[in-house]
Amino acid sequence: MSSEENSSEQQSQGEFERQAVPQSSWLGFRSFIGMYAGEHCAGTELMIGPLFVAAGVSAFDVVVGLIVGNLLAVLSWMFLCAPIATRTRLTLYYQLEKICGRRLVILYNIANGVMFCFLAGSMITVSATALGVWFKFPMPGLNDLYPNSVGWVIAVLAIGVLISFVAAFGYKTVAKFANIAAPWMVLVFLAFGLIGLRNFIVATGTEVSSAGDVWGLCKDTIWKGGDPLPGQIKFTFWHVMFFAWFCNMAMHVGMSDLTVLRFAKKSWYGSASATGMYVGHFMAWLAAAMLFAFQLHQTHPDQYMADLLTQNTTAKYTQSALMDGPMSPDLIREAMEIEAQLVADGTIAKEDMKISVPTPLPGPLAYGACGITGLICVIIAGWTTANPTIYRAGLAFQAIIPKASRFKVTIATGLLATVAAMFPAIAMKLLGFVMLYGMILMPMGAVVFVDFWLLKKFGLQSNYAEVSGKTFNWAAGLAWFLTFGVCCYFVKYTGIQIFFVSLPGWFIAAALYICISLIYQKKIRPTGQEV
Amino acid sequence: MILVAKLISWISLVALIAPAILFLMGRMELDQVKMVMLISTVVWFVTAAMWMWGKE
Structure with missing residues (x-):
């Protein structure tokens, strides 16, 4: 992936880790x-x-x-x-x-x-x-x-x-x-x-x-x-x-x-x-x-599931129709609910539960x-x-x-x-994990994009850590942490699914990096220093 | 020798996918498909290794 x-x-092999790749090492389209x-x-x-x-x-x-x-x-x-x-x-x-x-x-x-x-x-x-x-x-x-x-x-x-x-x-x-x-x-x-x-x-x-x-x-x-x-x-x-x-x-x-x-x-x-x-x-x-x-x-309800559904519903199903028909999410869900109810009633033991979701x-x-x-x-x-x-x-x-x-x-x-x-x-x-992976690392991509294309247009210094000698650029750090926090908040408290938060998250990270840099660089950079 | 190995390896890739196509067309049984695919797999890894292993 x-x-x-x-x-x-x-x-x-230590190739070009801390230097630009020289022209002699550039690769053609077919390599990619x-x-x-x-x-x-x-x-x-x-x-x-x-x-x-x-x-x-x-x-x-x-x-x-x-x-x-x-x-x-x-x-x-x-x-x-x-x-x-x-x-x-x-x-x-x-x-x-x-x-x-x-x-x-x-x-x-x-x-x-x-x-x-x-x-x-x-x-x-x-x-x-x-x-x-x-x-x-x-x-x-x-x-x-x-x-x-x-x-x-x-x-x-x-x-x-x-x-x-x-x-x-x-x-x-x-x-x-x-x-x-x-x-x-x-x-x-x-x-x-x-x-x-x-x-x-x-x-x-x-x-x-x-x-x-x-x-x-x-x-x-x-x-x-x-x-x-x-x-x-x-x-x-x-x-x-x-x-x-x-x-x-x-x-x-x-x-x-x-x-x-x-x-x-x-x-x-x-x-x-x-x-x-x-x-x-x-x-x-x-x-x-x-x-x-x-x-x-190819999966059909087995005898146990057919019994469970016919015996605990009122003439909704017949054994033969169930066992000849395909398994559906509705059937599985209903059988699981009935089984859970039977466990709650004490009719069957929890370890005897047999309904499972096809995996x-x-x-x-x-x-x-x-x-x-x-x-x-x-x-x-x-x-x-x-x-x-x-x-x-x-x-x-x-x-x-x-x-x-x-x-x-x-x-x-x-x-x-x-x-x-x-x-x-x-x-x-x-599916959810892969989205989380992207969501966690995405803000730093926004920071790199903004730093390369936009920061100078706002009168700010790109590659700020290198120029200032800082080992922790708080503008980038806060843009990352706050964006991650906002995305988590959206997912946990507003009902927006994780698949959809990363797109607005990228814009939030970009905006935060610019805004915080405006304050941070002004505060740190000595007056009159050339950008 | 390398040329022969290359030729056989490319043929083995054709032999790998051809049974699945024949199965889709209803011209081959699944057990036969599985057998031909397994043989093609062995041939591919043996012959491809002969000319691809040394490549960077």
């Missing part, structure tokens, strides 16, 4: 096409597509929402991030140090590192679901927050520890392996979609002779819309669009990809991100979504479609993307404690990600 592997490698296409086909795509289905999205909303949202993401790379990257040719960290000062960058690194850890955790979770197919231990449910079986904990621990040690010992080896796996993985994702589509055609007996027939199947059977599964929020066009736009917000609006695009010859090379968006965040999401939609389509587990979904190849894809997709994520988190933490060994920091970071992966809440709530 992110795109800094090349640059991470270069940084690890391959990089973005490979890196946005990650293990987490296998969770995100199915979670859209769980959110009750309709075919029009998901298809058009993804087309528009991904276009906005590409435009953000092209017009927000790339123009600054190709003018300064500095890493985000060095650019931030010039603007914010060393101590504020340390805070940014902590936030970034922690979020990378959780993201890597969700990738380990995805890989662990493949082990569940082989070893058949109980796997977590859609609404589970905590680990639910010893087998699950052991599987996550095994994969997490393995990934951590490989990241610490052989980051470059895995990066090479990821390059080999990338084209193969894209085709396996495509195969998921083709096989999922055929499964629907056969299961529904649909005659397909035109694109219109396929679209009819999509809107009537695959993405039917309606209520979300219990515990999920309803997704509309706007949710899909903003999610597709902002799921990589830290990278484009948040300017993290300055580190990547500083190598681009031209700023329009930011358009290469379209390959990642429309391969990974369109084709792969829709393909993975089809697999989970088919699982839902999108990438391992079993991929195995059902493509067999062992699907399982290998799930493991490799999680592993090859968790590897650089753990490595990057390690780099972020190491910047805080420069004397600590890279090996120890990476191992510790990997183990932290492994512990996070044991809690399925992160992967099951991935």
Whole structure:
């Protein structure tokens, strides 16, 4: 889901960490096409597509929402991030140090590192679901927050520890392996979609002779819309669009990809991100979504659920109609309510509750479609993307404690990600988590944008920390903290969902940085000092 | 040798996706699809490693 592997490698070799990339090292358009296409086909795509289905999205909303949202993401790379990257040719960290000062960058690194850890955790979770197919231990449910079986904990621990040690010992080896796996993985994702589509055609007996027939199947059977599964929020066009736009917000609006695009010859090379968006965040999401939609389509209420519904409602259902019909969110919700009432009445014990929500587990979904190849894809997709994520988190933490060994920091970071992966809440709530990730880091992107383009127009000093020698630019710091606080307030107290706060949040951060700089720089700068 | 490895690896990618397309058209069984995909996967990783591993 992110795109800094090349640059991470270069940084690890100490290339241009604190200097502009020289012209001799600039890269052509093709370098960025391959990089973005490979890196946005990650293990987490296998969770995100199915979670859209769980959110009750309709075919029009998901298809058009993804087309528009991904276009906005590409435009953000092209017009927000790339123009600054190709003018300064500095890493985000060095650019931030010039603007914010060393101590504020340390805070940014902590936030970034922690979020990378959780993201890597969700990738380990995805890989662990493949082990569940082989070893058949109980796997977590859609609404589970905590680990639910010893087998699950052991599987996550095994994969997490393995990934951590490989990241610490052989980051470059895995990066090479990821390059080999990338084209193969894209085709396996495509195969998921083709096989999922055929499964629907056969299961529904649909005659397909035109694109219109396929679209009819999509809107009537695959993405039917309606209520979300219990515990999920309803997704509309706007949710899909903003999610597709902002799921990589830290990278484009948040300017993290300055580190990547500083190598681009031209700023329009930011358009290469379209390959990642429309391969990974369109084709792969829709393909993975089809697999989970088919699982839902094939699931019927079992005898227990049919008994529960027929015996506790007045002639609303019949056994045969229930057991022959498809499972629907309404049925699950009603059965859960009845079961909870029976527990409250003391009719059944709490541990005897059996109604659960169908869960999108990438391992079993991929195995059902493509067999062992699907399982290998799930493991490799999680592993090859968790590897650089753990490595990057390690780099972020190491910047805080420069004397600590890279090996120890990476191992510790990997183990932290492994512990996070044991809690399925992160992967099951991935849509919200990804939005939170963008929301936390987005204000610093606004600070970089304003500092580069606007500050001088207000008679203010850009790169203020570098010029003034400050190690903590309070204007940038307050813009970050206050924006985060305001966004949290909107989400918690005004009912605005997290998908929609980051857009106004960016403008708030930009305005705050200008206003506070007007006061802060005036107060600090000696009278008459030239701007 | 490298040229042969390249050729085989690209053919294996075609063989990886072709069964899924044939399955969509109703011309292949799912079990066969899974088997061909697995063989193509092994061939891809072996032959692609021969010419891609050394690349920076």
